[in-house]
Amino acid sequence: MTATTAASAKGRRRDGPARPRRGGTRRRRSAGPLFVAPFMVLFLLLFLAPLGYAAYLSLFQERLIGGTAFVGFDNYVRALKDPQLLHGVGRVALFFAIQVPVMLVLALLFALALDSGLLRLARVIRLGIFIPYAVPSVVAALMWGYLYGRDFGPFAQMSRNLDLPVPDFLSDGWMLGSLANIVTWEFVGYNMIILYAALRTVPQELYEAAGMDGAGAWRIAWSIKLPALRSALQLTLLFSVIGSFQLFNEPNLLMKIAPDVISSSYTANLYAYSLAFTGNQVNYAATVSFLLGLVIVIASYAVLLTANRRRTA
Amino acid sequence: MSRFLATPSSAALSRRGFLAATGALTLATTLSACGGDDTGGGAPAKRVSQADIDKAMKTPTELTFWTWVPNIDKEVALFRQKYPAIKIKVVNAGQGVAHYTKLRTALKAGSGAPDAVQIEYQAIPTFTITGSLLDLSPYGATALKNKFVDWTWGQVSGPKGEVWAIPQDTGPMGMLYRKDIFDQHKIDVPETWDEFAAAARKLHKADPDVYLTNLAANEAAAWHGLLWQAGARPYVTSGKSNIAIDVDAPASRMLGQFWGDLAKEGVIGTEPDFADSWYAALNKGKYATWITAAWGPAFLSGSAKATSGHWRAAPLPQWDSANPSSGNWGGSTTAVTKDSKNPIAAALFAQFLNSDPASAKMFATEQFFFPATKALLTDAEFVGSAPSFYGGQKVNQVFADVSSTLNSRFQWPPFLDQAATDWTETVGKSLADRTDTVRALGAWQSRLTAYAKTQGFTVTT
Numbered sequence: 001m002t003a004t005t006a007a008s009a010k011g012r013r014r015d016g017p018a019r020p021r022r023g024g025t026r027r028r029r030s031a032g033p034l035f036v037a038p039f040m041v042l043f044l045l046l047f048l049a050p051l052g053y054a055a056y057l058s059l060f061q062e063r064l065i066g067g068t069a070f071v072g073f074d075n076y077v078r079a080l081k082d083p084q085l086l087h088g089v090g091r092v093a094l095f096f097a098i099q100v101p102v103m104l105v106l107a108l109l110f111a112l113a114l115d116s117g118l119l120r121l122a123r124v125i126r127l128g129i130f131i132p133y134a135v136p137s138v139v140a141a142l143m144w145g146y147l148y149g150r151d152f153g154p155f156a157q158m159s160r161n162l163d164l165p166v167p168d169f170l171s172d173g174w175m176l177g178s179l180a181n182i183v184t185w186e187f188v189g190y191n192m193i194i195l196y197a198a199l200r201t202v203p204q205e206l207y208e209a210a211g212m213d214g215a216g217a218w219r220i221a222w223s224i225k226l227p228a229l230r231s232a233l234q235l236t237l238l239f240s241v242i243g244s245f246q247l248f249n250e251p252n253l254l255m256k257i258a259p260d261v262i263s264s265s266y267t268a269n270l271y272a273y274s275l276a277f278t279g280n281q282v283n284y285a286a287t288v289s290f291l292l293g294l295v296i297v298i299a300s301y302a303v304l305l306t307a308n309r310r311r312t313a
Numbered sequence: 314m315s316r317f318l319a320t321p322s323s324a325a326l327s328r329r330g331f332l333a334a335t336g337a338l339t340l341a342t343t344l345s346a347c348g349g350d351d352t353g354g355g356a357p358a359k360r361v362s363q364a365d366i367d368k369a370m371k372t373p374t375e376l377t378f379w380t381w382v383p384n385i386d387k388e389v390a391l392f393r394q395k396y397p398a399i400k401i402k403v404v405n406a407g408q409g410v411a412h413y414t415k416l417r418t419a420l421k422a423g424s425g426a427p428d429a430v431q432i433e434y435q436a437i438p439t440f441t442i443t444g445s446l447l448d449l450s451p452y453g454a455t456a457l458k459n460k461f462v463d464w465t466w467g468q469v470s471g472p473k474g475e476v477w478a479i480p481q482d483t484g485p486m487g488m489l490y491r492k493d494i495f496d497q498h499k500i501d502v503p504e505t506w507d508e509f510a511a512a513a514r515k516l517h518k519a520d521p522d523v524y525l526t527n528l529a530a531n532e533a534a535a536w537h538g539l540l541w542q543a544g545a546r547p548y549v550t551s552g553k554s555n556i557a558i559d560v561d562a563p564a565s566r567m568l569g570q571f572w573g574d575l576a577k578e579g580v581i582g583t584e585p586d587f588a589d590s591w592y593a594a595l596n597k598g599k600y601a602t603w604i605t606a607a608w609g610p611a612f613l614s615g616s617a618k619a620t621s622g623h624w625r626a627a628p629l630p631q632w633d634s635a636n637p638s639s640g641n642w643g644g645s646t647t648a649v650t651k652d653s654k655n656p657i658a659a660a661l662f663a664q665f666l667n668s669d670p671a672s673a674k675m676f677a678t679e680q681f682f683f684p685a686t687k688a689l690l691t692d693a694e695f696v697g698s699a700p701s702f703y704g705g706q707k708v709n710q711v712f713a714d715v716s717s718t719l720n721s722r723f724q725w726p727p728f729l730d731q732a733a734t735d736w737t738e739t740v741g742k743s744l745a746d747r748t749d750t751v752r753a754l755g756a757w758q759s760r761l762t763a764y765a766k767t768q769g770f771t772v773t774t
Contacts, residue, residue, distance in 0.1 A: 152594075
């Protein structure tokens with residue numbers, strides 16, 4: 001027994017300190033928080049504090065007549081029953097279901113094509129697909145607004161000249177698709193770059209080995225490249241969840257040319273904005289933003305969970 | 314109307330900027346136009362003595378002035394010539410909604426608000442209800458009353474004789490029309506709304522590519538101007554917290570029925586205004602008239618150059634020919650914030666800027682604003698100008714004559730942005746979708762009533 005304790009004590013000493021010893025180790029340990037401090041300070045100031053303030057605001061109600069009163073969870077009760085909010089969330093969920101798969105499949109195809117080394121002018125093509133991401137979404141929405149135009153847009157003019165029915169991209173039925181098209185055009189290049197960068201990290205030896213085993217290009221894409229892309233795809237998917245549920249810029253800009261289709265509560269984020277700046281209902285706007293944040297957290301988690309489950313299955 | 318100078322893209326940047334982009338409405342209203350301030354009343358504020366004024370105007374001071382008016386430095390320079398001790402820092406804080414949002418934020422924060430600020434007539438009640446504006450009557454503003462067109466004074470004054478702002482420019486409504494298209498289809502200029510409806514049907518039948526007019530489905534400001542013309546009183550405030558909302562009263566329903574029918578028949582356009590497609594349509598002769606305001610002629614001559622010489626101006630068609638009337642759309646004022654550290658200098662600046670003859674005239678000649686002063690509306694040079702874009706017609710005279718036909722009873726609600734958004738999503742949408750506009754008025758009424766109650770108002774209908 002004594003032997004074992006002695007041995008284990010010796011062993012412990014050899015493997016590293018069980019108890020902190022004076023001197024270097026202690027200093028090394030206390031340096032950690034110092035390095036993290038700048039991040040923590042900014043994180044507190046720029047992220048947690050506003051979040052806390054929004055949470056605080058959402059528990060009050062300020063009125064033009066009668067001032068501010070504490071209302072507890074009344075705003076939340078109102079929001080959960082608010083058809084405008086529910087429609088807005090439903091609309092962005094639908095948008096996510098339609099737009100994100102299309103965009104990621106396209107980004108994946110472009111990335112694989114570029115990585116295959118079979119394309120001429122690969123650099124030019126890569127830049128061309130990426131450029132829309134560099135165009136501010138304000139400019140993009142204005143540009144597409146013109147392209148979609150009912151009277152003088154090029155598509156409408158072309159159809160008219162060919163005596164075809166004029167597509168009304170800005171009508172109720174088409175609007176979500178038109179928005180999805182703008183967002184896809186804007187972000188496909190961005191996602192492609194992420195996937196392409198992930199592909200470049202695959203060791204060349206794997207491809208050589210696969211070639212020795214007689215695998216063709218398709219087989220290599222399927223059995224080596226796709227599995228290597230898994231975590232990059234998860235990342236793009238996560239960004240897309242957040243982007244979709246927060247959809248704001250594009251509908252906000254197209255609202256000007258299609259006010260009868262895009263209402264002030266078209267998306268949840270637009271609704272929060274309108275509540276704050278049109279209706280002067282800052283507290284309720286904070287509540288809506290908070291709930292939207294919650295929806296995004298849940299949706300992100302659900303997406304990651306299904307992706308992971310698929311991996312283990 | 315300053316907003317009229319907004320570029321299409323900047324106009325498009327903000328959703329509620331549309332009011333901005335299109336200017337606002339104004340109204341001549343009774344004295345209760347602006348709800349009382351939160352001092353709860355009592356006797357009118359005491360006059361500031363001339364000695365105090367003289368002293369303040371000789372003390373070196375810097376005022377901050379938020380405005381979106383282009384080249385306003387020229388008018389400011391006139392003020393500085395008279396009061397060299399007072400420096401003015403001009404800040405463009407955006408247009409319309411962006412500007413108001415920043416103003417509201419600064420007022421709430423209790424710091425960073427300007428001394429003097431550009432405010433459209435229809436936004437005044439929004440800022441008096443929060444007690445954010447300084448009553449200018451103790452600083453000599455009351456004496457200016459007779460210099461301004463009656464209805465504009467109604468717009469800026471409160472129930473106890475407060476003066477919340479000084480009028481700068483206005484937008485009495487009229488109709489600009491394409492004489493060449495009228496001649497081609499043998500259409501007379503409509504003098505009544507019935508004639509207007511008949512002309513709309515006739516014209517569109519004769520040429521399916523042309524519409525008599527476009528009533529923009531996103532332009533709550535124009536609708537309010539038409540309500541004003543029809544004698545409606547959609548909002549009546551009394552005291553601080555009582556408001557009667559009646560946006561589907563008989564006069565409104567008449568308007569809803571009239572425009573709803575024309576939209577449903579497809580003989581007028583309903584596309585959003587101040588958007589690219591709308592500019593193109595005006596240039597290409599898709600619309601034979603533009604129902605607009607007195608700032609419209611200058612605006613159009615800059616935006617539809619291809620049609621120069623073809624346009625003429627006329628008063629709005631009438632509901633009652635025996636009693637011609639019109640409404641107002643656009644124009645703004647200069648107000649002073651309650652928090653200003655230099656109330657005397659700021660109040661005198663607001664007054665000088667808009668009532669000094671040279672400064673007021675400069676707004677008409679430099680910025681092409683439509684004046685708010687009686688002197689300018691009878692100024693031979695102003696009303697006598699005959700631009701070639703209008704075939705040498707004296708368009709300012711047409712609108713100057715209209716300006717005297719506005720009633721002074723129209724009032725704005727203290728939550729205009731909400732009223733405008735709700736209008737677009739109910740009435741505007743019904744016009745665009747060709748559904749029942751009269752029923753949409755009911756939806757507008759109930760949405761707005763619910764909102765007012767949420768904000769703590771006692772609402773009657």
